[in-house]
Amino acid sequence: MIGRGRGRGKPPPTSDLNPGASVFQPASLSPAFVPGGGGDGKAGLPSLSDLSISSNWQLQSAFGAYTSNSQQNSAPQPETFGSNNNSSNGFQPFSNSDNNSSSFDPNDDVENKADTSLLAKLVSSGLKWVDENNVTVTDQRKDKSNPLFGQVLSFQELNLKHEIVKALQDMKFVRPSAIQSKALPILLSEPPNHMIAQSQSGTGKTAAFVLATLSRINVDERHPQAILLSPTYELAKQTGEVVETMAKYMDQFTMRYAVKGERVSRGDVVSDHVIIGTPGTVMDWALRFRVFDITKIKVFVLDEADIMIDAQGHQDQSVRIHRALSKEICQMMFFSATFSEDVMEFANRIVSDPVLIMLKREELSLDSIKQYYIIVNNAEQKLDYLCALYRGISVGAAIIFCHTRKFSEHVAAKMRGQGMSVAMLNGDLDVSSRVAVLNRFKEGRDTVLITTNVCARGIDIDRVSLVINFDLPLNDKKQPDMETYLHRIGRTGRFGRKGMAINMVEPRHLQHIEAIAQHFGKPIRRLCEEDIESLN
Incomplete structure (x- = not known):
């Protein structure tokens, strides 16, 4: 308890302009x-x-x-x-009334x-440096017969498609970030591993799941093979721009935004390889209008989950999409900047038997x-x-x-x-x-x-x-x-x-x-x- 200087009945004198800095x-x-x-x-x-x-x-x-x-x-x-005087005569703080505040x-x-997440992405001038010791990997898979790969020091170690490597070179990607070096070997392994990851903007997590997604796309198959969910159109657009940049040398590759304003009708057929959108629109396209076969989806990414659960209906819509996916062929990835109890409960509804990657938050x-x-x-x-x-x-x-x-x-x-x-x-x-x-x-x-x-x-x-x-x-x-x-x-x-x-x-x-x-x-x-x- 912080002591107070003067008695309640007699306030300090005010005739002196500055009786002392407190x-x-x-x-x-x-x-x-x-x-x-x-x-x-x-x-x-x-x-x-x-x-x-x-x-x-x-x-x-x-x-x-x-x-x-x-x-x-x-x-x-x-x-x-700052003194320890707890006397009842101690000086009392001013009224808590705040009617005119x-x-x-x-x-x-x-x-x-x-908006905060989007602003952070838009004004970022590059990746934040992250101490690799702050990235932890926890294997929560029931079947551990396939051991997890360790981290990599270069993109060449990942055996990526040459078209993707060429795009990375254009983007001046020299070596993986701390989150990428540990996540990508796990995401690219066979059979595919599911992942729950904590990572903030600027750590390279979008590039990580986009690389993993594009690596599983077969451009000869003309149907949607991946769904990348974001809570807002603006955040979906940011993800889409990364996909476009990394896939620019993949011949015949196409992607499509499933967001408010992009209209389809029953009987339409969506043949693009990757669908990037918000939960409500993607759910309508897959379950209401059935413009693509959701059981053929091989990669499902849910990004910005902590924002997703704050948006009205997004969590339930995401769960409904997840239920319609084929659990035998679909790789699940779940990303969130924070992991409250609500977010963790959401993650467990989406991803079973995951590898958990946590990035220690910067301590202010x-x-x-x-x-x-x-x-x-x-x-x-x-x-x-x-x-x-x-x-x-x-x-x-x-x-x-x-x-x-x-x-x-x-x-x-x-x-x-x-x-x-x-x-x-x-x-x-x-x-x-x-x-x-x-x-x-x-x-x-x-x-x-x-x-x-x-x-x-x-x-x-x-x-x-x-x-x-x-x-x-x-x-x-x-x-x-x-x-x-x-x-x-x-x-x-x-x-x-x-x-x-x-x-x-x-x-x-x-x-x-x-x-x-x-x-x-x-x-x-x-x-x-x-x-x-x-x-x-």
């Missing part, structure tokens, strides 16, 4: 003062080394214009946090997992991120402080998170109105527009990105050194959303680089900062006018 710090971390504190008992100011990201980062005096307003309107603030609004941007760490908070009185003062902070910081790249589309637009308009060049990304933009915004930001043409939770996870841009939470992420119970907070500020401090996160907090939400510090076991220091001026 630090929200877990009880397990002591002392409760910022390093560098003076002998007067007040918390010390953050040092330049605490705040600076690199020689390119210069925090200047940004808050001077708001001194008088802060002095007149400041609510009582705790002086120190911008954090809850009909325009709340809720993360769309399908706050160790290299300095966290701070700035006390503001209302949303308009947040905007004022934000603009002043922008003018006072030389930014390599920064992301500003708002909770709602409404406020992201308001913030962008305010900053642009003062002549600042910023980009905006929220749920109102279609995917192609989001990709254009992210690419501009990634390439450095825009240095500040204002966004909502649509960009909180899955998008890795190395150059981000600062994250500002214009609104703290709160859940539907108006409590801190710890996972979203972690993913938001985890956009900085990537791959061992240093990063900074600044939270703008109204007095009534100070207990949320305290809860976040306690949850992650990392201190969150207060920034105020004198802190900034000390860095000039």
Whole structure:
């Protein structure tokens, strides 16, 4: 339990503009003062080394214009946090009332997992490096008479069709990724093995199942031989583009999209070798219109399963398709970025006797991120402080998170109105527009990105050194959303680089900062006018 500085009856004096920088710090971390504190008992100011990201980062005096307003309107603030004083006289956090908070609004941007996955694919500039030691293979087959092959170091070891090898050379595929090196020998073996695999975007898993699929296609047989399922048209199109590229030298090979808008009628015959689509349309084509013989399918791939179970009806439709397949000849592959209990139950309904490949997820760490908070009185003062902070910081790249589309637009308009060049990304933009915004930001043409939770996870841009939470992420119970907070500020401090996160907090939400510090076991220091001026 974090102790509180003053008694409930007498709040700390507010006549002093800056009675001392406070630090929200877990009880397990002591002392409760910022390093560098003076002998007067007040918390010390953050040092330049605490705040600076690199020689390119210069925090200047940004808050001077708001001194008088802060002095007149400041609510009582705790002086120190982090002692173990549990007395009933301890300073109490501000009211949990949040009726006027911008954090809850009909325009709340809720993360769309399908869009996040698609964005990650579209803005990716190559494969992520994955430590092979983080890829584990578990043989859950009942019949283990055919031993599993070990990993391969080159595509030549896989004895692929020469047409596929030629396409890989065009694509500059030099050696398999960590997931490919272990999955492909298993998927290409005879008799075929079923597989359940955990792998995120950017690890080469799409290329792995496409290679396995194309290797089993006989172009002389003019009927569908593989079904590749994705939860959305956009994700299906991404898979289709990989298929087209890898199969471009396979004479007479054809593929077809089975997605909304692609119409067939009873009596039509689909003769393409590979069908790529969404569950509802594929089910209609196979079971309702019977435009192809589903019992002749030799490969069935279900991709993005964790997104699939979130979509209305997709899980049941996928199971119905699976039931109609021939279990004697069809190889089953099941891929998901995450494996919750629901996803694992789904996987077991689709795949029996699988080889299980798991890729340890990247662990987001706050160790290299300095966290701070700035006390503001209302949303308009947040905007004022934000603009002043922008003018006072030389930014390599920064992301500003708002909770709602409404406020992201308001913030962008305010900053642009003062002549600042910023980009905006929220749920109102279609995917192609989001990709254009992210690419501009990634390439450095825009240095500040204002966004909502649509960009909180899955998008890795190395150059981000600062994250500002214009609104703290709160859940539907108006409590801190710890996972979203972690993913938001985890956009900085990537791959061992240093990063900074600044939270703008109204007095009534100070207990949320305290809860976040306690949850992650990392201190969150207060920034105020004198802190900034000390860095000039």
